[in-house]
Amino acid sequence: MATFFLRRTIAAVVLLFAITALAYVLIYTAGGNIARNILGELATQEQIDALTTELGLDRPLVVQYVDWLRNAITGDLGISFFTGTPVVDSLATRLPVSLSLVTLSILVSTVIGVVLGVTAAVQRGWIDRGMQIFSVIAESLPNFFVGLVLVSVFAITLGLFPATGYIPLQDSVSGWISTITLPVTALVIGSIASGAQQIRSAVLDVLKKDYVRTLRARGLSEPVILFQNVLRNAAPPAVTVVSLQFIGMLSGAVLIERVFALPGLGSLAVDAAIRGDIPVIMGVLVLTAIIVVIVNLLVDLAVTWINPKARVQ
Amino acid sequence: MSDLLIGGEPEIDPSAPRLGVLRRYLRNPLAVTATVVLAVIVLACILAGVIAPGSPTFSRLDMVNAPPGGEYILGGDGAGRDVLSRLIYAGRLTLLGALITVVVASVIGVTSGLIAGYYAGVFDNIAGWAANLLIVLPGTIVLVSLFAVIGPNILLSMAVLGVMFAPSFFRVVRNQVIAVKNELYVDAARVSGLSNMRIIARHILYIVRAPIIILSASIAGAAIVVQAGLEFLGLGDPATPTWGGMLQDAYANLYTGQHLLLPPGLAIGITVGSCILIANGVRDALEGDESTRVRRPRRPKVRSQQSRPRPRTNGVPATAADNGALLSVSDLVVGYDTDTGDTKNVVHGIDLTVERGQIMGLVGESGSGKTQIALSVLGLLPAGGAVREGAVFLHGVDLAGLSPRQMRQVLGRTIGYIPQEPMSNLDPSFKIGHQLTKPMRSALRISSAEARRRAEALLERVGIPEPRRVMGSYPHQISGGMAQRVLIAGAVSCDPALLIADEPTTALDVTVQAEILDLIRDLQRERQLGVLLVTHNFGVVADICDRVAVMKSGRIVEERSVHEIFDDPRDPYTISLLASTVEGAPLRAPLTS
Secondary structure: OHHHHHHHHHHHHHHHHHHHHHHHHHHHHOHHHHHHHHHOOOOOHHHHHHHHHHOOOOOOHHHHHHHHHHHHHOOOOOEOOOOOOEHHHHHHHHHHHHHHHHHHHHHHHHHHHHHHHHHHHHHOHHHHHHHHHHHHHHHHOOHHHHHHHHHHHHHHHOOOOOOOOOOOOOOOHHHHHHHHHHHHHHHHHHHHHHHHHHHHHHHHHHHOOHHHHHHHHOOOOHHHHHHHHHHHHHHHHHHHHHHHHHHHHHHHHHHHHHHOOOOOHHHHHHHHHHHOOHHHHHHHHHHHHHHHHHHHHHHHHHHHHHOHHHHHO | OHHHOOOOOOOOOOOOOOOOHHHHHHOOHHHHHHHHHHHHHHHHHHOHHHHOOOOOOOOOHHHOOOOOOOOOOOOEOOOOOEHHHHHHHHHHHHHHHHHHHHHHHHHHHHHHHHHHHHHOHHHHHHHHHHHHHHHOOOHHHHHHHHHHHHOOOHHHHHHHHHHHHHHHHHHHHHHHHHHHHOOHHHHHHHHOOOOHHHHHHHHHHHHHHHHHHHHHHHHHHHHHHHHHHHHHOOOOOOOOOOHHHHHHHHHHOOOOOHHHOHHHHHHHHHHHHHHHHHHHHHHHHHHHHHHOOOOOOOOOOOOHHHHOOOOOOOOOOHHHHHOOOOEEEEEEEEEEEOOOOOEEEEEEEEEEEEOOOOEEEEEEOOOOOHHHHHHHHHOOOOOOEEEEEEEEEEOOEEHHHOOHHHHHHHHHHOEEEEOOOOHHHOOOOOOHHHHHHHHHHHHHOOOHHHHHHHHHHHHHHOOOOOHHHHHOOOHHHOOHHHHHHHHHHHHHOOOOOEEEEEOOOOOOOHHHHHHHHHHHHHHHHHHOOEEEEEEOOHHHHHHHOOEEEEEEOOEEEEEEEHHHHHHOOOOHHHHHHHHHHOOOOOOOOOOOO
């Protein structure tokens, strides 16, 4: 187990290096454009060159990357080209917003997705049909469009929720709930649909197994077989699905944060991307990669813990 | 990048029949509708110049946020432009972007997958590593970051998205190539002098074409959503109308122009939905009949004569004295629902009796319905199958009249079941000890410690040398022969009166087969069990059965004692079976019919 953990951690660190290095290569090729972006169309070539030198973008690629990396390892991700605030500070204020949105969403979508998927697999019939139809519709609609419709109906027309804004949990629980309900709803509908589908097929796969028939032949009751044997064996694919959905939600949150004007990582990234604020973008990328790596590590551990075959190897 | 992919990667079974995939697809009304809808959308976008009522970019100040139904059918947008015209023109860039993503992803993914799968080695390792790296990245965040570098060039962004989707193609193609690389027919192609390229083109691309279509449709749908998202964030090309850009406009005018929201949203939804339905349609067509809906088994009708007292005595029927026969199957008809709504019978009215202390062999070719009889006795026919007529009596009690709870008691205490495949009949997630003790604790209501003690004794009895070690093992850690011994121990653990053994030795090595048969015989003598033994092997019958019933096409053609059958077979089918299986049997009579 320890060597397994070690191997995964090393792989995770390699992944982080690869992502940041790749990002630097891309940014380096765009070198001149960055200063032009910042100064605007009217800037003279001298001004652009001066800013490029000032930002250190004229140094060789390797020097820039090593410099950035050395600082990054000590927790210093640089200073925003525009606001002058340290990137780490911006990330620290934005992260809780995004994390609370994504974490609550993954909890909601996992619970509902598992219940729906298992019910559809066990009951079949019209429940199953209904879920299939719901899935296709929910997966067809982009989450930000769902968000826009929710704002239009529940915030603007009915006035039940605020259309935009965010109230932190520590300031007011009811305020947090009122500002997070619509974003979470918009974010979870698609993942409930795809999650329920995949959990349904995982459960159906297990229900077809010979050992389930043998368990029935031993006189065990259906609930016991379902909750102990079937769900246990359907869990590894389900855990993988949930981890992919978590990563998908990080992407989805970028759009949802824009729709509801939530001050999260996504809106930070979009603003930074439009302005060409490289340090901030690198910070968001690194933070996202770290989150992805941690989630994958947890999932690997969970699957190893559930599946005895993986555990022994 | 699989986070954005809808439905996941398709699994392919190379053995599934390829013929008729197109025909099955065309018979699926939903998939055909989706194909037509998508074709109409594509055509409308291509012919935008002809069918759009006006210019997508012409602004009229008097039409700013104009409601639908007037001069502009779908109203005017925030800049006074015709929503309908914009909607039709906007599809162009959206669909082109999706096409670019699919082409880039499939070209990179399929090519690298073919090379990695066929030549393996270093390239395979590097490509696999890169695929794993790409697949975990959150797509939208990467594309947003890239915007800082590549600027407002949505088609380039879509090409990058294609690179990020390439691993999905890579994995499917690589795995498939590895699966068929060493197939005999590919070897044959190689031996007959075909070049590697021709082998790949002919055999492997042929097999992966359906999964590629499925993936392409799924990825096209995902790409449309991602592209719309980028445009909604303002990272698109502001000069060209796009569905995502129209949603951005709708967002900006959310308070004054709510009519702007639905047209682009539904356009995306319908296009993406069509892609998903096409992917699902191809998948269903590929999986063939297996994917057609399995109806829930109808509950067998409870006959009126079931007013007789129901036994509640630990599953041992109270009416045992009524009828001497341990198991009596009378006039049993087993049928399955078919696609067309009819019933197809696989067992046509058979009678069978197993007495206590007797081993009844049920022998026949595969497909003759013998396993169906065994499963009917257990009440465990697969979905769609049911006992249509006749009944199964245990000590004179009609099993169809029992409640599910009573049936579970009968299964737990009175009937033991030995399945065919030892490895697939043990739950891979639980230790052997747990799997042995759980039914005992549930059926006999004994303590965990007592159940463990009994399980150890049982394992010792069935010839397992280190019961404790095996109890602590997972199924994958023991051999097939051992697993079958464990299953036999499980079958007799609650002291049943009747044993149903469905081809108990078929999946085992020849040397182990005889030992397992001896074990069943010994246990049967010790405990005076009645045994219904399903087999296709007359050798097994000769070894341990007392009586034998010969089945053909769902009917019993002959049922007598083993000696009589072997000495004096009467039915021509029995004679031909014996002639084909038993060494030293009389020469086969020439075929007359």
